[in-house]
Amino acid sequence: MQMNPLGRTGLTVSELCLGTMTFGNQTPEAEGHAQIDRALAAGINFIDTAEMYPVAPIRAETVGLTEQIIGNWNAANAARxxxxxxxxxxxxEGSLARGGEPITSESIPRTIEGSLKRLQTDYIDLYQFHWPNRGSYMFRKNWGYDPSGQTAADTRAHIEDVLGALQREVERGTIRHFGLSNESAWGTSQFLRVSEDRGWPRVATIQNEYSLLCRLYDTDLAELSVNEDVGLIAFSPLAAGFLTGKYQGDVTPEGSRRERTADMGGRVTPRVFDAVEAYLDIARRHGIDPVHMALAWCRTRPFMTSAIFGATTMPQLEQALGSVEVVLGEEVLKEIAAAHKAHPMPY
Incomplete structure (x- = not known):
């Protein structure tokens, strides 16, 4: 298991991160606890969750349940x-958590206290903003993205407000480090500017969607990551399961995420299945498990800190773990690059 720096924090994290967003919906608590045990035994030292989880679908009555499930494991394994x-x-802003209130200096202490209570821990290692109040071009909003309604001065004032609150939480010992999610290069640069001017928590990572099918990160954000030591924590590196091949033929397997979310968050498009087939063909011809290929490819990216994978079942977890033994050859990488040019951004 390769270990990578977590920004400039001095911490290192495993190349794979255990995602937990299905804990409490598709994945029962006992299975979730078994996954944590197995992931740690395999060398993973990084677990990601969120106050609004589980998803697929998000429901008001289950908000916070994933953190509770992890918290029950923490309580039973306090020494670990x-x-x-x-x-x-x-x-x-706009989530089902806390009535949809935005991120503010007032919401931060309450939200952290809620997470700490559910997680049954005294501190959070990496505290992330799930998406910015001003909006994001993630979640397929890039096709019609229009930032003209933003005001730079308001955004900077907001950043000052929330970073000051985070600094107070660092001083209290409730959080250790800070990251962003579903952010842009400009937004991240503003956080970096304020944090360096004021000596407040510096952005360590950005958690954005990234996979063979979703490569918005490859240009401006890649440059920012490399030059500012703000690495990517990639979510959906298997493209929400598309890259496993299980949805080929436009099918909906029983018990799958698509059974609960038919359009897969806007990922079901006329072009997606041809794009997936191009990558599956590469994997077949080179005798590589397509899950292993997708995750091993993430490791080759110059800005990658860790790839978050989610497993509904233990066999899926074991399959993902096998990727750490796979090294992609130059020919495979060339074919992946050609497939990307032939099938850019299929959703």
Whole structure:
């Protein structure tokens, strides 16, 4: 298991991160606890969650349940809390958490206290903003993205407000480090500017969607990551399961995420299945498990800190773990690059 720096924090995290967003919906608590045990035994030291989880679908009555499930594991394994980096996220404006309130200096202490209580821990290693109040081009909003309604001065004032609140939480010992999610290069640069001017928590990571099918990160954000030591924590590196091949033929397997969310968050498009087939063909011809290929490819990216994978079942977890033994050859990488040019951004 390769270990990578977590920004400039001095911490290192495993190349794979255990995602937990299905804990409490598709994945029962006992299965979730078994997954944590197995992931730690395999060398993973990074677990990611969020106050609004579980998803697929998000429901008001289950908000916070994933953190509770992890918290029950923490309570039963208190001596192991220092064995892993625990990350969670503060929902942005419009979520089902906390009535949809935005991220503010007033919401931060209450939200952290709620997460700490559910997680049954005294501290959070990496505290992330799930998406910015001003909006994001993630979640397929890039096709019609229009930032013209933003005001730079308001955004900077907001950043001052929330970073000051985070500094107070660092001083209290409730959080150790800070990250962003579903952010842009400009937004991240503003956080970096304020934090360096004021000596407040510096952005360590950005958690954005990234996979063979979703490569918005490859240009401006890639440059920012490399030059500012703000690495990517990639979510959906298997493209919400598309890259496993299980949805080919436009099918909906029983018990799958698509059974609960038919359009897969806007990922079901006329072009997606041809794009997936191009990558499956590469994997077949080179005798590589497509899950292993997708996750091993993430490791080759110059800005990658960790790839978050979610497993509904233990066999899926075991399959993902096998990717750490796979090294992609130059020919495979060339074919992946050609497939990307032939099938850019299929959703």
């Amino acid at each position: 809390r220092g064995d892993f980096i625990l990350a969670t996220k503060h929902s942005g």
